[in-house]
Each structure stands twice: as structure tokens, then as C-alpha cells.
Amino acid sequence: MDHNWDFASVLANKTLLLIGLQNTLILGSVCLVLGLFFGLFVGAARFSRKSWLYYPATAFVELFRNTPVLVQIMWFFFAFPIIAPFRIDAFTAATLGLTLNTVAFSSEIYRAGLQSIHKGQWEAGKALGMSYWQQMRRVVLPQAVRRMLPAFMNRAVELFKMTSLASVIAYGELMYQAKVVSTISFNPIEMYTSVALIFFLVLFPATILVRRFEARDTFER
Amino acid sequence: MGYEWDFAVVFRNSDLLLLGLVNTLKVTGLALLFGVPLGLLLALLRLYGNRAVRLPVGFVIEFLRTTPPIAQLFWFFFAMPILIGVEIDPFRASVLTFSLQSSAFFAEVFRGGIQSIDSGQWEAAKAIGMNRNQTLGRIILPQAVKRMIPAFLERAIELMKTTTLVSTISYADLLYQANSIAQSTYRTIEVFTVAAAMYFVVILACSIAVRRLEIRLARSGETIVN
Amino acid sequence: MKEVLRIEGLHKSFAELEVLKGIDLSVDKGETVVLLGASGSGKSTLLRCVNFMEIPTSGRIHLEGKAIGSARNGRIAYGERELTQLRSRVGMVFQHFNLFPHMTALENVMEGPRTVLKCDASECRRRGEKYLDKVGLGWKADAYPAQLSGGQQQRIAIARALAMEPEIMLFDEATSALDPELVGEVLETMKELAEEGMTMLIVTHELGFAYTVADKVLFLSEGSILEQGTPAEVLTYPRQDATKNFLRGHNMFRLPEPQID
Numbered sequence: 001m002d003h004n005w006d007f008a009s010v011l012a013n014k015t016l017l018l019i020g021l022q023n024t025l026i027l028g029s030v031c032l033v034l035g036l037f038f039g040l041f042v043g044a045a046r047f048s049r050k051s052w053l054y055y056p057a058t059a060f061v062e063l064f065r066n067t068p069v070l071v072q073i074m075w076f077f078f079a080f081p082i083i084a085p086f087r088i089d090a091f092t093a094a095t096l097g098l099t100l101n102t103v104a105f106s107s108e109i110y111r112a113g114l115q116s117i118h119k120g121q122w123e124a125g126k127a128l129g130m131s132y133w134q135q136m137r138r139v140v141l142p143q144a145v146r147r148m149l150p151a152f153m154n155r156a157v158e159l160f161k162m163t164s165l166a167s168v169i170a171y172g173e174l175m176y177q178a179k180v181v182s183t184i185s186f187n188p189i190e191m192y193t194s195v196a197l198i199f200f201l202v203l204f205p206a207t208i209l210v211r212r213f214e215a216r217d218t219f220e221r
Numbered sequence: 222m223g224y225e226w227d228f229a230v231v232f233r234n235s236d237l238l239l240l241g242l243v244n245t246l247k248v249t250g251l252a253l254l255f256g257v258p259l260g261l262l263l264a265l266l267r268l269y270g271n272r273a274v275r276l277p278v279g280f281v282i283e284f285l286r287t288t289p290p291i292a293q294l295f296w297f298f299f300a301m302p303i304l305i306g307v308e309i310d311p312f313r314a315s316v317l318t319f320s321l322q323s324s325a326f327f328a329e330v331f332r333g334g335i336q337s338i339d340s341g342q343w344e345a346a347k348a349i350g351m352n353r354n355q356t357l358g359r360i361i362l363p364q365a366v367k368r369m370i371p372a373f374l375e376r377a378i379e380l381m382k383t384t385t386l387v388s389t390i391s392y393a394d395l396l397y398q399a400n401s402i403a404q405s406t407y408r409t410i411e412v413f414t415v416a417a418a419m420y421f422v423v424i425l426a427c428s429i430a431v432r433r434l435e436i437r438l439a440r441s442g443e444t445i446v447n
Numbered sequence: 448m449k450e451v452l453r454i455e456g457l458h459k460s461f462a463e464l465e466v467l468k469g470i471d472l473s474v475d476k477g478e479t480v481v482l483l484g485a486s487g488s489g490k491s492t493l494l495r496c497v498n499f500m501e502i503p504t505s506g507r508i509h510l511e512g513k514a515i516g517s518a519r520n521g522r523i524a525y526g527e528r529e530l531t532q533l534r535s536r537v538g539m540v541f542q543h544f545n546l547f548p549h550m551t552a553l554e555n556v557m558e559g560p561r562t563v564l565k566c567d568a569s570e571c572r573r574r575g576e577k578y579l580d581k582v583g584l585g586w587k588a589d590a591y592p593a594q595l596s597g598g599q600q601q602r603i604a605i606a607r608a609l610a611m612e613p614e615i616m617l618f619d620e621a622t623s624a625l626d627p628e629l630v631g632e633v634l635e636t637m638k639e640l641a642e643e644g645m646t647m648l649i650v651t652h653e654l655g656f657a658y659t660v661a662d663k664v665l666f667l668s669e670g671s672i673l674e675q676g677t678p679a680e681v682l683t684y685p686r687q688d689a690t691k692n693f694l695r696g697h698n699m700f701r702l703p704e705p706q707i708d
Binding site: 339341342344345346347348349350351352355359360363364367 | 498500527531532533534535536538539541545558559563604607
């Protein structure tokens with residue numbers, strides 16, 4: 001019942017944990033950048049009236065929004081290599097799963113953001129002789145991105161939490177390192193408590209920032 | 222391109238997959254059953270507790286919301302038993318983790334819903350002599366809950382997706398069943414694809430129902446709280 | 448005449464801002480008192496102190512001869528239970544009605560008797576129907592607030608307050624949020640109440656109503672009562688400049704000046 005907390009064993013393995021944290025941050029950042037980038041195109045396609053753009057984009061978004069991300073990662077790691085013409089390691093599988101998931105969710109944020117911009121803004125751009133992408137890039141996106149910022153940051157927090165799932169396919173991120181260390185040094189309590197704390201310390205400031213933005217937005221409205 | 226698809230193995234094991242789906246729904250349902258009332262309690266404490274209560278409750282909510290669920294699950298499954306000296310099986314650990322985890326999210330849904338109610342409603346209830354509990358129970362919550370329903374159901378869907386984690390501690394949910402069938406039959410791609418499709422069907426059906434409801438509620442003049 | 452409400456030396460401050468600077472006021476049974484004043488003069492705050500929607504900073508309020516709160520080393524302490532109990536005896540009607548949108552008209556009116564007074568089902572129903580009829584909306588018993596006009600909603604709100612059978616009714620700019628064509632029906636309801644002998648304290652901008660219905664008119668300026676008397680005294684022959692200026696701003700009491708292009 002009386003447990004002797006032994007955080008010394010955590011500190012002794014701090015190099016391994018730091019490598020894990022580094023991998024967590026790399027995986028999360030790569031997926032975030034790729035996800036937000038491709039999400040814009042999928043979101044624009046969902047916003048489009050051309051059915052050959054709208055329907056495939058919608059199917060993609062629904063597929064990835066309505067299946068568990070762990071299933072997506074496992075599918076890319078265990079199933080996909082069988083039909084893929086190239087080797088897939090844990091990092092690639094995790095990146096594929098998490099990126100496509102982020103594409104699907106962020107495209108919905110883009111779409112909602114674009115829809116929130118008044119039609120008159122598009123028309124004003126058009127009246128100046130701008131092309132569709134010029135209207136989007138110069139007029140609509142700059143306004144929409146500000147409104148989308150809190151949602152994107154929420155998504156980023158979710159994404160970084162999800163990177164811990166890569167531990168299931170043995171990618172050496174923070175959660176996986178903790179699992180490995182805890183089986184060697186028999187300190188699961190300290191290990192998993194530390195992992196939770198590290199995630200909290202990294203992500204909580206971000207959530208506070210989000211709330212600031214949200215508060216500012218409602219104030220302006 | 223020479224891969225030959227063979228779904229026959231999957232159908233031969235369909236009873237195992239269905240059992241997995243039932244277990245997935247079981248964990249989700251129980252986590253909802255405990256998580257929702259607990260979430261309401263946390264929300265009320267965070268809103269109306271005194272300072273000594275508000276701060277720790279706020280911390281617990283934020284902690285559960287910003288740490289990965291897999292770390293929480295492992296903590297309750299591997300770490301807690303050592304701490305309290307009681308063995309816990311995967312099923313109980315899963316229900317415990319996801320009840321607590323979802324309660325933190327539900328607490329924020331409740332809080333948002335309660336705070337979205339116009340202060341005039343509090344005043345009107347106060348003016349006819351209702352106390353705080355009466356006002357909450359009869360005036361505020363009935364209105365807030367109606368507004369929260371979509372956010373609520375969305376959260377429940379998220380919860381169902383998150384419960385796939387229980388497979389990592391060997392609880393026989395749909396994903397775990399798929400994994401073990403794949404390992405014994407070597408028909409990995411078929412099994413995982415079918416399992417993914419099963420999740421997709423169930424979750425998409427829920428999502429569509431939620432969207433329908435959202436539109437109906439919006440039409441009846443109730444705004445939606447996220 | 449029996450005194451229902453007495454206010455003595457009432458002060459109210461919000462942080463640094465002193466909104467009420469010592470108000471003394473007495474309202475007798477069956478009397479209709481109208482509070483006038485520019486926005487920011489403190490009239491709404493005064494009204495909201497009477498049923499302790501705002502807690503006074505200092506001063507004393509007496510209802511039916513009994514002082515509210517208990518004096519403890521120089522300050523007055525108010526128990527939450529005492530205040531809830533007091534509020535059930537003082538009716539209040541708000542500018543924005545604040546009907547409960549998830550309840551029908553009848554349920555709105557029955558809510559107080561049911562939850563606060565713990566009346567039995569038949570008594571709740573009797574009161575609900577009685578006061579809906581009184582404001583002329585018995586035929587709308589099953590309608591939800593969203594299905595009613597603003598004027599009807601406000602009359603339901605009046606019925607909701609009346610169903611508590613209060614000793615005094617407070618009206619906080621009850622017609623200010625209404626479209627002009629709906630103001631009349633609410634004022635008519637209030638006038639009927641006054642004629643039936645209900646004790647009322649009213650904040651309004653409707654000078655015509657004040658003139659014909661009020662027994663006493665008070666003019667508030669910067670947190671003090673500047674002038675008071677019968678409607679004729681205050682509205683027709685104001686003595687203070689502030690009152691004159693205020694009345695000049697309300698065109699009901701003057702003819703438009705001829706415009707020369």
C-alpha cells in the first residue's frame with residue numbers, strides 16, 4: 001500500500017525520455033505541417049461546387065473522421081505494407097495515419113472558416129478582376145485564418161496527444177520510451193506519471209493560449 | 222500488384238469481430254454512464270464551488286483533457302494497482318479510465334451550456350424566490366441540456382473512437398479481435414480493412430444522426446454550443 | 448394607510464461608483480409610485496435593491512413593518528434564505544420579460560407557486576389559470592414564449608409575478624423593449640392592477656402613464672431623489688431645472704416647434 005516514490009529512476013533514464021520527447025515533437029510537427037497544408041486543398045475542394053472535387057473530398061473526410069485514429073495507424077503499419085510497393089516503417093505508418101487524420105479534420109476547419117466569410121468579400125475581389133485563387137489568397141483566407149486559429153490550435157493539441165498512439169507500433173516516441181524503461185527498471189508508476197506530466201506541461205500552455213484567442217474573438221464580435 | 226484478396230477468412234471469424242464490436246460498445250456505454258453524471262458534478266463544482274474546490278477541480282479537468290488517453294490508461298492499468306495494492310483487470314481499468322477521461326470533457330460541455338444561458342433567466346428565477354439549486358434544476362439545466370445535446374453526442378462519438386486503446390491492454394474490443402485474427406490467419410489487410418469498415422459504419426451512422434439532430438435543434442431556435 | 452415598503456438611507460456602490468446616495472422612500476398599501484429619471488440616475492438600481500437583486504451597501508429596507516436583515520457590528524447581514532423568502536413576497540417584472548422558454552405560458556405562471564411556495568397541484572393550477580385570465584391570456588395557456596408577441600410575453604411575465612400573490616410589484620422599464628404598438632396592452636394591464644389596489648413601484652419612461660395612473664411621482668437624479676409629489680406637481684409644475692430638462696426631452700408634453708427652412 002505504501003509506495004516509495006522513486007523518481008530517481010526516472011531521472012536516471014532522462015536521456016531516453018528526452019529522445020522520446022524529441023521524437024514526439026518531430027512526429028507531431030511533421031503531421032501538423034503536412035496536415036494543415038493538404039487540409040487547405042481538401043477544404044477548398046469541399047467548398048467547391050464542382051462535383052468531381054466535392055465528392056471525393058467528402059468521402060475522404062468522412063472516412064478519416066469516422067474511424068478511430070488508432071485503427072488508421074494500425075492499418076497503415078500492418079495492412080498497407082502488403083499492397084504498398086515500398087517498405088513502411090513505424091514512423092512512416094504513424095505519419096501517414098496522423099497526417100491524413102489531420103487533413104480530414106483541418107479541412108473541416110478551413111471549410112467552416114471560408115463559409116463564415118461574407119459573400120460580398122468574394123464579389124468585391126471578383127469585381128476587381130481577381131481570379132478564384134487570388135480572391136482566396138488575398139481577400140478571404142487572411143480574414144478566415146484569424147477566425148480559424150483557435151480551432152487549429154485545439155487540433156494541434158489533439159494531434160500531439162495522438163502521437164502517443166505511435167507507441168503501439170513501436171515508434172520510439174515519449175510513451176514508447178516510457179513503456180520500455182518501465183519494464184526494465186520496474187517503475188511504471190513514476191514513468192507513466194512523468195509522461196502524463198510532461199504532456200501536460202507541454203500542452204497546457206497551448207490550451208491557455210487558445211482560450212485567450214477565443215475570449216478575444218467573442219469580445220470583438 | 223499480385224496480391225490476392227481473400228475475405229473468406231474474415232467472414233469465418235465474423236462472430237469474433239462482432240463480439241469485439243459489442244465489447245467496444247460496452248466500454249463506451251459504461252464510460253458514458255459514469256462519465257456524464259461525474260462531468261456534471263465536476264462542472265458544478267468548477268462553477269459554484271468555493272475557491273478551495275474550484276482550483277483543484279479545474280486542475281483535474283485540465284490535466285485529464287491535455288494528457289494522452291493512452292498514458293492515462295497505462296497509468297490506471299500498470300501503475301495504480303501497485304500504488305493501492307489491488308489487481309485490476311483490463312475491463313475495469315478501461316471503464317475507469319474512460320469514465321474519468323470523458324467526465325473531464327463532459328464537464329466542459331456542461332460548463333459551456335450552463336454559461337450560455339442568459340443571465341435574465343437567473344434573475345427571473347431569483348425574483349420569484351427560487352434558490353440556486355431550484356434555479357439550476359428547473360430553469361437552467363433543462364435549457365442548457367437541450368443546447369448541449371449535439372456537443373454531447375459528438376463527444377460520445379470521440380469516446381467510442383478513443384476506446385480502441387483498450388486493445389493495447391488486451392481487452393477484447395473490435396481492434397484487439399481484428400489484430401488477433403490477423404495474426405492467426407495472416408490475412409492482415411482483409412481483417413484490418415473490415416474492422417475499419419465496421420467502425421466506419423457505426424460511427425458514421427452516429428455522426429449523421431447527430432448532424433440531423435443539430436439541424437432540427439437549430440430550426441427550433443436553439444443555438445448550438447461547442 | 449398601511450405602509451407596505453419603507454426605505455431608509457439607502458446607499459449602493461459598485462466598486463468606486465456610488466449609484467445611490469441615500470434614498471428615503473415609503474410606499475403605502477394600494478399606492479402606485481412611479482420613478483422617473485435619466486438613464487444612469489439610479490432608478491433601476493433602486494428598484495433592484497428592493498427585492499435584493501442587488502444587495503444595498505448601507506441603509507435599511509422594511510417590508511410590512513419588518514426590517515430585512517440583521518444588524519451586526521455596524522453592518523447589516525442578510526441570510527440567503529431570508530432573501531429568497533423576501534423575494535417570494537415581492538413581484539418583479541423585467542425589461543426583457545425573461546420568461547422561461549422551455550415552459551408553456553401556464554407552466555411559467557405555475558412555476559413559482561409550485562417550486563417556491565410548494566402549493567399542491569390543484570392550487571398551482573388554480574393560480575396559474577386565474578392570473579393568466581387576469582392578464583387576458585387564458586387562451587394562450589399552452590403556448591410557448593417563442594410563439595407569443597412581446598406584449599403577450601410581458602403580460603405572462605406579469606402573471607408569473609402575480610401568481611406569488613406578492614405584497615408589492617416592481618416594474619423595471621417593463622415596456623422599454625417593446626415595439627411601440629405593443630406598449631399599450633402592457634400599460635393597460637398595469638393600469639388595471641393599479642385600479643384593483645395593487646401596491647406598485649414602477650420605473651418607466653411613459654410619462655402619460657405616470658400622469659394618469661401614479662399616486663406619487665419621484666424624480667431621481669445622480670442617485671438622489673430630487674423632487675417628489677403628485678403627478679400634477681412633478682410633471683406639470685416641476686421646480687428643479689434637472690426635472691424641467693428631463694421633461695422637455697419627452698415630446699409627449701410639448702408640441703413640436705414649428706420648423707423654418
